[in-house]
Amino acid sequence: MTERFFCPDPLEVGDYVLTGPEAHHLAHVRRINVGERVVLFNGDGREYPAEVLSVGRRCVVLSILSVEEADRELGVSIWVASALPKADRTDFLVEKLTELGVRRFTPLVTARSVVIPRDGVVEKFERAVIEASKQCGRNRLMVVDPPQRWEQFATRSDLPACKVLLHPNAQLPPLEAVPAAGGVLAVGPEGGFTAEEITTARANGWELRNLGPRTLRIETAALAAVARWSAPHP
Numbered sequence: 001m002t003e004r005f006f007c008p009d010p011l012e013v014g015d016y017v018l019t020g021p022e023a024h025h026l027a028h029v030r031r032i033n034v035g036e037r038v039v040l041f042n043g044d045g046r047e048y049p050a051e052v053l054s055v056g057r058r059c060v061v062l063s064i065l066s067v068e069e070a071d072r073e074l075g076v077s078i079w080v081a082s083a084l085p086k087a088d089r090t091d092f093l094v095e096k097l098t099e100l101g102v103r104r105f106t107p108l109v110t111a112r113s114v115v116i117p118r119d120g121v122v123e124k125f126e127r128a129v130i131e132a133s134k135q136c137g138r139n140r141l142m143v144v145d146p147p148q149r150w151e152q153f154a155t156r157s158d159l160p161a162c163k164v165l166l167h168p169n170a171q172l173p174p175l176e177a178v179p180a181a182g183g184v185l186a187v188g189p190e191g192g193f194t195a196e197e198i199t200t201a202r203a204n205g206w207e208l209r210n211l212g213p214r215t216l217r218i219e220t221a222a223l224a225a226v227a228r229w230s231a232p233h234p
Contacts, residue, residue, distance in 0.1 A: 003030055004039045004134045011040060011048045011064060011075075018060045026234045027055045040064065041133070043141040045071065072137050074101035074133045074230050077182030079160065081106040081153055083189035084115040085218040093219040094125045098132035100226045103182075106145040108153060112191035117147040150193070153186075154200050160184050163206045165223055167213055168192060175209040178229040185229065 005022045018026065018040075026032050032052055040048040040062070047070045050062040080102050083092045097105055105125070107117050125144045133141055154207075162183030164175065186206065193201070198208070211224055 001137070002037060002039050002049075003032060004041060004137070005010050006134060007040055007042055008128045008202060009010070009042060011042055011044075011046075011067070013064050013066060015053070016062050016064050017048065018039070018062060023058065023060045023164040026052075026060050030190050038062070041139045043139070045069070045073075045139050047139050048202075056063075064106040068096050070137070070139055071129060072101075073140055073233055074103075076178055076180060077103045077160070077231060078178060078226055078229055079106070080187065080222055080226065081108050081148075081183070081184060082187035082222050083108045083113050083218055084117060085190075086115055089219050090115065091128055093222060094128045094144075095132040096219070097226065098138065099131050099136045100223065101138070101230060102226055103140075104143040104145065106153060108150055108186070108188075109147055109171040110150045110189050111194045111197060112189045114189060114191075122146055150197050151200055154197075154206065163201075163204075164209050164225075165193065165198070165201045165206045166221055167198065167208045169208070169210055170213055172208050172210040175211055175225055175228055175230065183229070185222070185225050187218055190218060200204070 005026055007018055007022060032038060034052050034054060036052050038050055040050050047068050048064045049066055050064045052065050053061040080097055084107055085093060109116060122144050129142045129144060160183045161181065162179050164183060165186040211221060
């Protein structure tokens, strides 16, 4: 695959000056030379093949050759709201949700959360989304919301009609395919949602579903659920 680089600016055919970390990565990490071709993307759903015209210490000048439609999104909108796992497993979660095509991610703070998001976590996750998008070929960035407490998130009026809370209870119906209109998945901490949090969910139209008899880690549950939800859709 041709090397891909992200830039936040509007793009069009013609010369473009790439600066910042992406310019450094192109010139000094990937060591791409004058005359080589790369692909730029800015999150608008398109990609922009370009040729490197010059490489400086702080910037790279490119000639954007064309504008190409390259839709690699899921055919259904999936929103994941999840408590955060420990250490680098959070980065893994964000990376894989991006690769799987999730449209939106909301970090949750629940009664049993072990990891409480710190200031700057949104910017950190957004950078992880960009890096994962560069690798997997997505041209739209997964949206990352500020962290939100479960009792606030569960009652939001802007949630999709299909709202599913994952809960490890074998008596619950199994998770099935998401409807064509899309939906939102809620994943709790490794201790699970409390009885009070489940009561809040039920009172606000959330359906409880399970993923099978085994107890899964946060990131495993989220990724398995997304894969199952999105399987019928191209």
